[in-house]
Amino acid sequence: MDLAAVDFQREEELEQLAVLFSGNQVPSGARPLAQAYAGHQFGNFTKLGDGRAILIGEHLTAAGKRVDIQLKGAGITPYSRGGDGRATRKAMLREYLISEAMHALGIPSSRSLAVVETGEQVWRQEKESGAILTRVMSSHLRxxxxxxxxxxxxxxxxxxxxxxxxxxxxxxxxxxxxxxxxxxxxxxxxxxxxxxxxxxxxxxxxxxxxxxxxxxxxxxxxxxxxxxxxxxxxxxxxxxxxxxxxxxxxxxxxxxxxxxxxxxxxxxxxxxxxxxxxxxxxxxxxxxxxxxxxxxxxxxxxxxxxxxxxxxxxxxxxxxxxx
Known part of the structure; x- marks a missing residue:
């Protein structure tokens, strides 16, 4: 077996996945959307919506379960309200780790499929590396x-x-x-x-x-x-x-x-x-x-x-x- 060829093929596959999970390529048949919703934040009612998340679509697993696949930190949406729609690498890695820990503890939770570094800088309290999280849930109905x-x-x-x-x-x-x-x-x-x-x-x-x-x-x-x-x-x-x-x-x-x-x-x-x-x-x-x-x-x-x-x-x- 040509190990060099295998390594190259693996690298190529990873690049393709990075393009997909960064939102630079929309899966065939998908119609991405930002969800509208409202809510009480600290007891006060306000009109809201996905300010930095894009729902790529629904997916049927091999077991026949329907799930939502969403990109978090993918950019501005109609509900960004002046925000940049981005997310930091630190925050997305944190969500990845905690959501997977919750799942391992037997607690119903969203799952984190991937974190992709965007190469862009995101300003919060200071300049940080940007990233996009691919989140999977039974649905984002709330x-x-x-x-x-x-x-x-x-x-x-x-x-x-x-x-x-x-x-x-x-x-x-x-x-x-x-x-x-x-x-x-x-x-x-x-x-x-x-x-x-x-x-x-x-x-x-x-x-x-x-x-x-x-x-x-x-x-x-x-x-x-x-x-x-x-x-x-x-x-x-x-x-x-x-x-x-x-x-x-x-x-x-x-x-x-x-x-x-x-x-x-x-x-x-x-x-x-x-x-x-x-x-x-x-x-x-x-x-x-x-x-x-x-x-x-x-x-x-x-x-x-x-x-x-x-x-x-x-x-x-x-x-x-x-x-």
Whole structure:
């Protein structure tokens, strides 16, 4: 075998991948777009959108799972709002490492497929090397997507979004009597499990705005985020979170707050009578603390048993079960 030829072929393949993952070549059949969405940032509602991300398209995996492939830091979009649409190499490598760590820890998360250095300089606090991250998610639908549809589109568009979301992420809800209310409950259950996972490993999201809350229950947007070094519920990890809104210990309550925002967006589809719709959603949301506490204690129990079994296996003691 000609090793020189193999090395050259490998280098050629890497160059082709770099062209693809840098956005300089659009895959055949793809129609890239920047998504529109709205959301509550630190409690204030604002119109948003992908300011530095381009959705390349959907992809069906070999297992038949549909995923979104997105380039982050690829340049200016219609939603950049004066920004440069770029990302730094340091930040993109950080997202790559943390998202893959979260996946390895068994926590639903976006995945990072590649980081490509652009060769351009990006100005933040100082001049840094630019890069583009290729991000993969079950989808980029978020609470803010529904907020956008509710505030800026008509009810038929909101209904179409609901139908699409159920078909893509919750097909078991296709034939329920109240799809909007059922979706709210399903998203609530996934968010409860997700935040319990965060507490399990000491993860602080840092920016739990409604635009960063995934409808499919995955962690994403690894900007200001960190893992606790020492336990302190008041720990924050965002330079602009001066009030501690998104502190580690506040994450369950913020998840419930964000779900209330989703409920508000879904109200016209829950019931034609707004009072009735509000009562149905309120009754469901009021059950959040009970469900969250049950899931949290179940997580604690698993951790305690897991640690006990590890110590037993190392010969520290024997476990005698009373049944």
């Amino acid at each position: 609470v803010g997507t529904f907020q956008y549809a509710r505030h800026f589109l008509d009810v038929s568009a909101l209904q179409a979004l609901l139908t699409y979301t159920i078909e893509r992420h919750y097909p078991e809800l296709r034939d329920v009597s109240n799809p909007a209310l059922a979706l709210l409950e399903a998203v609530m259950e996934r968010q409860i499990q997700l935040v319990v996972h965060w507490l399990r490993v000491g993860f602080i999201h840092g920016v739990m705005n409604t635009d960063n809350m995934s409808i499919c229950g995955e962690t994403f947007d690894y900007g200001p985020c960190a893992f606790l070094n020492t336990y302190d519920p008041a720990t924050v990890f965002s330079s602009i979170d001066s009030q501690g809104r998104y502190a580690f210990g506040n994450q369950p309550g913020i998840a419930q707050w964000n779900l209330a925002a989703l409920a508000g967006a879904l109200l016209p589809l829950v019931a034609t009578d707004e009072k009735q719709a509000t009562e149905l959603c309120t009754a469901l949301l009021n059950d959040f603390p009970r469900r969250f506490t049950a899931a949290q204690w179940e997580m604690y129990a698993h951790k305690m048993v897991s640690q006990a079994l590890k110590k037993r296996d190392k010969g520290f003691f024997k476990i005698s079960w009373p049944f």
